[in-house]
Amino acid sequence: MAETAPPRPATPDAPAPGGHAAAIASPGGHAAAIDSPTGHAAAMDRMYRYTRHIYDITRKPYLLGRDRMIAELDVPPGGTVLELGCGTGRNLVAVARRYPDCRLFGVDISAEMLRTARATIDAAGLTHRITLAPGDATEFDAASAFGVARFDRVYFSYAVSMIPDWVAALAEADRLTAPGGRLAVVDFGDAAHLGALPRRLLHGWLALFHVTPRVDLAPRLTALAAGRPVRHRALHRGYAQLGTIG
Numbered sequence: 298m299a300e301t302a303p304p305r306p307a308t309p310d311a312p313a314p315g316g317h318a319a320a321i322a323s324p325g326g327h328a329a330a331i332d333s334p335t336g337h338a339a340a341m342d343r344m345y346r347y348t349r350h351i352y353d354i355t356r357k358p359y360l361l362g363r364d365r366m367i368a369e370l371d372v373p374p375g376g377t378v379l380e381l382g383c384g385t386g387r388n389l390v391a392v393a394r395r396y397p398d399c400r401l402f403g404v405d406i407s408a409e410m411l412r413t414a415r416a417t418i419d420a421a422g423l424t425h426r427i428t429l430a431p432g433d434a435t436e437f438d439a440a441s442a443f444g445v446a447r448f449d450r451v452y453f454s455y456a457v458s459m460i461p462d463w464v465a466a467l468a469e470a471d472r473l474t475a476p477g478g479r480l481a482v483v484d485f486g487d488a489a490h491l492g493a494l495p496r497r498l499l500h501g502w503l504a505l506f507h508v509t510p511r512v513d514l515a516p517r518l519t520a521l522a523a524g525r526p527v528r529h530r531a532l533h534r535g536y537a538q539l540g541t542i543g
């Protein structure tokens with residue numbers, strides 16, 4: 298079961314642990330380097346300011362494997378679930394419906410995305426079960442933001458390919474996973490069995506949107522697991538990949 302800490306209410310409007318909410322709101326943040334945390338937050342806000350309104354409908358055909366990852370989360374009764382890089386909240390709503398007695402928490406570096414997530418969750422009638430907070434997945438103080446220090450299930454869905462220091466984010470997610478819990482990652486894969494040209498076109502197209510498939514996800518998970526069970530599968534001829542620890 299998850300460890301708990303004294304609760305502190307968190308909303309998308311609350312200051313982010315590590316001060317990233319200020320960076321999101323600050324006009325000066327836009328001038329920061331894209332690979333600095335503040336520059337990255339500003340870049341995500343720019344990317345999603347308008348597209349968040351059509352995000353779910355346009356991404357449905359090509360963010361493959363998300364529902365499979367959710368189906369395999371196997372959340373224990375009364376468990377806690379954290380999504381890092383939760384975007385519009387689409388997955389949180391799906392997890393909440395599939396596992397009706399869990400409590401859910403979502404973090405995103407983009408205040409714009411969190412605005413849509415809040416609306417999506419409210420419209421789904423799940424406000425009482427899903428809590429959101431702004432934050433950076435590479436360094437997130439969950440105990441301060443949510444009053445929960447570690448979670449039974451932690452997952453990334455098409456987020457590690459957009460996080461510059463994704464290896465740090467993986468380590469942080471592992472730190473946030475309760476003992477005996479599970480960390481899951483679904484994202485673009487190496488496209489190894491799609492053919493050379495489709496692969497080059499796909500990865501070139503993704504690069505235009507700051508998306509880098511993490512082709513060494515499997516060895517990174519294995520290194521992090523330090524003996525715990527790791528499962529990694531290529532989905533759809535390597536278009537996507539799904540990896541878990543625990």
Ligand SMILES: C[S@@+](CC[C@H](N)C(=O)[O-])C[C@H]1O[C@@H](n2cnc3c(N)ncnc32)[C@H](O)[C@@H]1O
Nearest residue numbers: 341382383384405406407410433434454455456
């Ligand atoms: C491609 S979207 C995926 C959204 C959602 N997980 C899904 O499956 O639909 C990637 C999300 O990761 C967020 N993100 C990127 N870098 C982040 C970071 N360092 N910390 C937290 N969220 C981040 C973006 O703002 C965006 O909402």
